[in-house]
Amino acid sequence: MRFSLDDLRTLARGKLLGAGLSRAHAEAVAETMVAGERDGCASHGIYRLLVAVNSISRGVVVVDAEPVVSEPAVGLVRVDGGGGFAQLAFDRARPMLVDKARRCGIAALALNNVVHFAALWPEVEALTDAGLVALAFTPSHAWVAPAGGTQPVFGTNPIAFGWPRPGREPFVFDFATSAVARGEIELHRRAGKPIPDDWGYDQDGQPTTDPAAVLAGSMRTFGGHKGSALAAMVELLAGPLIGDMTSQESLAADRARGGSPIGGELIIAIDPAGFVGNAVTHYLAGAETLFAGIEDQGARLPSQRRYAARRRSLAEGVVLPAALYDDIMALPSGE
Amino acid sequence: MRFSLDDLRTLARGKLLGAGLSRAHAEAVAETMVAGERDGCASHGIYRLLVAVNSISRGVVVVDAEPVVSEPAVGLVRVDGGGGFAQLAFDRARPMLVDKARRCGIAALALNNVVHFAALWPEVEALTDAGLVALAFTPSHAWVAPAGGTQPVFGTNPIAFGWPRPGREPFVFDFATSAVARGEIELHRRAGKPIPDDWGYDQDGQPTTDPAAVLAGSMRTFGGHKGSALAAMVELLAGPLIGDMTSQESLAADRARGGSPIGGELIIAIDPAGFVGNAVTHYLAGAETLFAGIEDQGARLPSQRRYAARRRSLAEGVVLPAALYDDIMALPSGE
Numbered sequence: 001m002r003f004s005l006d007d008l009r010t011l012a013r014g015k016l017l018g019a020g021l022s023r024a025h026a027e028a029v030a031e032t033m034v035a036g037e038r039d040g041c042a043s044h045g046i047y048r049l050l051v052a053v054n055s056i057s058r059g060v061v062v063v064d065a066e067p068v069v070s071e072p073a074v075g076l077v078r079v080d081g082g083g084g085f086a087q088l089a090f091d092r093a094r095p096m097l098v099d100k101a102r103r104c105g106i107a108a109l110a111l112n113n114v115v116h117f118a119a120l121w122p123e124v125e126a127l128t129d130a131g132l133v134a135l136a137f138t139p140s141h142a143w144v145a146p147a148g149g150t151q152p153v154f155g156t157n158p159i160a161f162g163w164p165r166p167g168r169e170p171f172v173f174d175f176a177t178s179a180v181a182r183g184e185i186e187l188h189r190r191a192g193k194p195i196p197d198d199w200g201y202d203q204d205g206q207p208t209t210d211p212a213a214v215l216a217g218s219m220r221t222f223g224g225h226k227g228s229a230l231a232a233m234v235e236l237l238a239g240p241l242i243g244d245m246t247s248q249e250s251l252a253a254d255r256a257r258g259g260s261p262i263g264g265e266l267i268i269a270i271d272p273a274g275f276v277g278n279a280v281t282h283y284l285a286g287a288e289t290l291f292a293g294i295e296d297q298g299a300r301l302p303s304q305r306r307y308a309a310r311r312r313s314l315a316e317g318v319v320l321p322a323a324l325y326d327d328i329m330a331l332p333s334g335e
Numbered sequence: 336m337r338f339s340l341d342d343l344r345t346l347a348r349g350k351l352l353g354a355g356l357s358r359a360h361a362e363a364v365a366e367t368m369v370a371g372e373r374d375g376c377a378s379h380g381i382y383r384l385l386v387a388v389n390s391i392s393r394g395v396v397v398v399d400a401e402p403v404v405s406e407p408a409v410g411l412v413r414v415d416g417g418g419g420f421a422q423l424a425f426d427r428a429r430p431m432l433v434d435k436a437r438r439c440g441i442a443a444l445a446l447n448n449v450v451h452f453a454a455l456w457p458e459v460e461a462l463t464d465a466g467l468v469a470l471a472f473t474p475s476h477a478w479v480a481p482a483g484g485t486q487p488v489f490g491t492n493p494i495a496f497g498w499p500r501p502g503r504e505p506f507v508f509d510f511a512t513s514a515v516a517r518g519e520i521e522l523h524r525r526a527g528k529p530i531p532d533d534w535g536y537d538q539d540g541q542p543t544t545d546p547a548a549v550l551a552g553s554m555r556t557f558g559g560h561k562g563s564a565l566a567a568m569v570e571l572l573a574g575p576l577i578g579d580m581t582s583q584e585s586l587a588a589d590r591a592r593g594g595s596p597i598g599g600e601l602i603i604a605i606d607p608a609g610f611v612g613n614a615v616t617h618y619l620a621g622a623e624t625l626f627a628g629i630e631d632q633g634a635r636l637p638s639q640r641r642y643a644a645r646r647r648s649l650a651e652g653v654v655l656p657a658a659l660y661d662d663i664m665a666l667p668s669g670e
Contacts, residue, residue, distance in 0.1 A: 072440065072609060072610055072612065073438075073439055073440030073441075073606075073609045073610075074409065074410070074438060074439040074440065075409070075410045075439035075440045075441045075442065075609075076439070076440035076441060076609050076610060078610055103408075103409060104408055104409040104410030104411070104439055105407065105408030105409065105410045105411035105443065106408075106410045106411060106441055106442065106443045106603070107410065107441065108440065108441045108605065108609075110610050133571070133572070133576060145632075145634075146629045146632075146634040147634065148633065148634035148635055149629065149632040149633060149634030150632070151628075151632045153625065153628045153629055153632075161564070161568045163568075163571050171567070171571070173561075173564040173567075173568075175560075175561045175564065222558050222559075222561050223557050223558025223559075223561065223562055224557075224558075225510075225637070226508075226510045226512075226557050226558065226562070227558055227561075228634075229496070229508040229510065229637050232506070232508075232625070232629070232636075233496045233498075233508075235625055236468070236498050236506070236622055236625070237468070239621065239622075239625070240607075240618040240619065240621045240622040240625075241468060241605065241607055241610065241611075241618070242610045242611070243610055243611035243614060243618055246621065246624070246625050248624075248625070248628060249621075268441070268603070270443065270576065271408075272575075272576055274407060274408045274410075274411050274443075275407055275408075275411060275413055275445050275576065275577045275578055276576075276577070276578035277407070279578060283575040283576070283578055284575065286574065286575045286581065286584075287571055287574075287575040289581070289583075290488065290567070290570055290571070290574070290575075290581050290583070293486075293488045293583060294481045294484065294488055294567070297480075297481075297484040297485070297486045297488075298483065298484060299480075299481040299482065299483035299484030299563075300483055301567075302560070302564050
């Protein structure tokens with residue numbers, strides 16, 4: 001089934017309303033799902049309708065939460081999401097974050113008490129669209145063991161970064177600090193395929209090629225002790241620093257309902273004109289020289305596959321697999 | 336030869352004065368070298384006297400540079416190091432950074448036009464000592480290839496992070512985004528030992544076990560495309576963002592003199608009370624629960640080996656290898 005992005009947005013919005021989300025939440029969440037599908041991120045696209053509806057039906061999400069934005073300090077913004085999805089909380093707080101980053105040079109936004117099911121790049125790109133440099137961090141559920149251990153402590157704890165490129169798609173990366181995405185292990189389990197024995201451990205702390213055993217046991221971080229250190233940093237920055245839960249606390253709070261993680265997210269925004277003023281054009285051009293030095297040797301900048309898919313989708317729309325389409329159409333619709 | 340830390344400081348200071356450094360620079364630089372030796376970081380300890388004196392003798396360092404601190408925005412501090420060593424520039428700018436972080440909740444410091452030979456953890460620890468959370472980044476010389484390429488673009492581009500732990504040594508990590516430290520490859524070369532074939536490439540872009548070939552060719556990043564993305568982020572944050580050089584530009588500016596890299600460093604400081612106010616004690620305790628979850632399973636927090644060495648050195652002083660002692664004593668001393 002081929003859809004224009006507008007039709008896909010209408011479909012997603014209707015199903016989210018049908019699941020009980022308030023109009024404001026349905027619109028914000030649909031936007032993120034359409035962006036994922038548009039960029040060819042199947043696991044973070046329209047498929048997430050099923051994930052979001054599951055979280056709602058299990059009572060994990062406050063469907064009509066009204067985010068409350070506050071200003072704890074000159075350079076800080078806080079938004080209490082009230083247990084709703086993160087997207088609306090971010091949308092409501094973003095203007096103040098952008099304004100503070102421009103006025104102070106650097107500013108930070110804490111999303112608190114929000115349910116997360118999406119990637120971090122939509123937040124980061126919203127800030128590069130405003131001409132800002134951005135960093136984002138969020139814990140999840142405790143599924144990942146620290147280097148040197150085998151018991152889960154960390155979430156998959158992604159880190160995202162964005163750098164604005166005038167007239168071009170931004171330089172953006174967004175990756176889990178776990179060795180692989182949890183969804184990747186889940187896909188292997190569904191397909192009955194073994195996984196490499198360095199992705200995780202079973203519940204006895206032994207390396208295993210059984211995806212189900214790793215899902216019940218623990219995943220590894222990427223990059224050994226360095227990735228493990230970064231995973232700990234994400235816990236600290238987007239947990240205790242912002243007055244929110246660690247991945248262990250979030251998993252406990254889920255009470256085995258199996259919903260998306262609830263907790264916090266930290267976003268740092270920096271104005272590229274802050275330090276260099278009028279020379280910003282000169283220095284942004286210097287960054288382009290760096291990018292050329294990477295691409296000219298045949299290496300790829302992050303997100304290039306995503307941007308290629310985006311260009312295609314904007315021109316031609318997107319195609320949903322039949323099974324996914326059927327699953328989605330089976331969900332009730334709202335008006 | 337066993338030294339008390341005080342005697343070591345006096346020795347280092349004298350040799351730095353003998354090399355022509357101004358008194359203020361000699362004191363700041365000696366402090367960093369003593370801290371490295373105290374913490375058992377041989378390659379970042381007193382050995383660096385030889386590295387620093389080499390950089391000075393090759394004309395890379397402005398020996399009496401007077402750092403100039405400015406305030407480009409409410410949340411930003413900038414210090415122009417005037418081509419001198421980074422330590423004095425940081426010392427001069429630190430009070431304003433600490434003050435801004437406390438007033439704004441988050442603040443950033445750019446060190447510009449400074450010569451770097453040290454680790455980043457001394458800067459990060461100076462901020463955790465002030466009760467702040469800190470992040471630091473610096474490029475170096477273009478020695479490291481991006482994932483998917485074999486030509487050097489990035490520096491070894493360390494990332495350091497610090498989290499204050501009341502009454503204890505802070506949670507601190509500081510690692511290169513290259514697969515290994517450049518010094519590690521250099522040690523193999525001196526010892527005539529081969530290196531693993533996944534540390535780098537020769538000048539033809541082929542994997543090699545010859546350390547000299549990798550030093551002349553390119554090193555790899557840690558953690559595949561994720562480490563490569565982080566290396567690019569360090570270039571951007573501590574280069575164009577702060578109006579300073581990338582690792583390629585810094586290498587070109589060295590004009591094959593072989594001195595320590597000159598360029599910039601970005602430090603971000605966040606007040607843990609900024610978002611949570613009076614609840615800061617509660618949330619710092621939550622971080623301790625995270626740390627216990629790591630240590631209780633036998634995994635190690637970063638920097639623990641360093642802190643153990645520190646406790647030993649504070650009690651017993653440090654021992655310098657005879658060859659290093661002889662090399663240092665051969666340097667001229669100032670008064």
